[in-house]
Amino acid sequence: MGKRHYGQFCGLAHAADLIGERWALLIIRDLFVSPKRFTDLRRGLPRIPTNVLSARLKELETEGVVERRVLPRPDGSVVYQLTEYGRDLEDIVLALGRWGARTMGEPGPDDIVTPDALVMALRSTFHAGAADGAELRYELRVGDVVAGAHVHDGKLDATTGELPEADLVIETGPAIKGLLTRELTAAEAVTSGAVRLTGDPALLDTFVQTFHLDRDLSVTEQSRS
Amino acid sequence: MGKRHYGQFCGLAHAADLIGERWALLIIRDLFVSPKRFTDLRRGLPRIPTNVLSARLKELETEGVVERRVLPRPDGSVVYQLTEYGRDLEDIVLALGRWGARTMGEPGPDDIVTPDALVMALRSTFHAGAADGAELRYELRVGDVVAGAHVHDGKLDATTGELPEADLVIETGPAIKGLLTRELTAAEAVTSGAVRLTGDPALLDTFVQTFHLDRDLSVTEQSRS
DNA sequence: CTGGATCCCTCACGATACTG
């Protein structure tokens, strides 16, 4: 069965052949956070039909973007992870996420936030320059979804789940978007009640300096700054 | 008409909602080269059904990625062009094209090369550093598709069609890919007959230094170099 | 329980014809 194909001898057309099918980019997003089993992927993408997930994983595997690995005994289960070629999409995925976030409206009633999406939001809005030597741990709670950001040595470790030793716990909801775009100042966010803090409230300013979306920055400039 | 929607409050998911539908990315590619009329787009994307092209243009327009402009009288025709928001995809599109090109095989019998694809290939493989002060004009012919590259002041003007005053005319076929990936050296390309030159043959080395694909470079590094 | 495969239905896409 010959796959659907744009029929152009062009890098972009080939890229679209590889990762342009429905759900592929979101599967890749989740695999950037960590290798996952079939069921983990389902949990992060609750609306994907299992046959489509199955098909995408097979396609991405034959294309060399994802690899399937069988865990050692006694578990013997299967995990999917990005290949090196797949990981080379990182800057593109982060940049595309920033681009999309700029026109994202309020969440609809059935829009969800997943832990992996939150981790990627942190990674894509991270500004190495603003971190500036300090070591800080943030726990970010959006609804009941939790992610942790550990900033140290100008680098970021962002992971799903709680971060026990956090210097600041930020509890919020859809207002997270306004915070990261800086349409909402840290002060407003707190006084309006859109954000609840545990820890030193002054650290929220540091947080938005470290994690924010610049409306007018390109791919390159963002990753440089 | 509620559009199909991933249902995740996530920048990447929203980006995929905006430009993830079939053909959208290739329409955008062609509009990066120049504003176009409906029929021009058809010519560059011969396999797109007209109803799909029509639907994509409407969607991209309501999303603010593309704008429809009616030309002044007496012509009165319609052109589509990217909005500023759409143009912000440039680095992403170029990077994605490079990523895809790395695993592109030989062209199949019905794969085509279009002038716009060739222009974007030049833009995505351009290395400002290598241009180094000199002003040079290349005319690139892949099959019967022609594009021109004018390098000056460390910048690139790449356009479709012939470039009358070219310092070097490069005539080739699918071998263009080997040339740009440097799997094929300039010398080999010429002696094997895969490339025919008109002008100073030594300029082909300059060409591949200026235009090539680095197998191991990320988005950021490529645009910096 | 995980890791899918299978079935059925619908709609987006593909091909082509046609119109202002």
Added chain:
DNA sequence: CAGTATCGTGAGGGATCCAG
């Protein structure tokens, strides 16, 4: 030239089922 109309097909969506 710039699309709209029509219609068939296959990918995607949703639910269920099954093997290890």
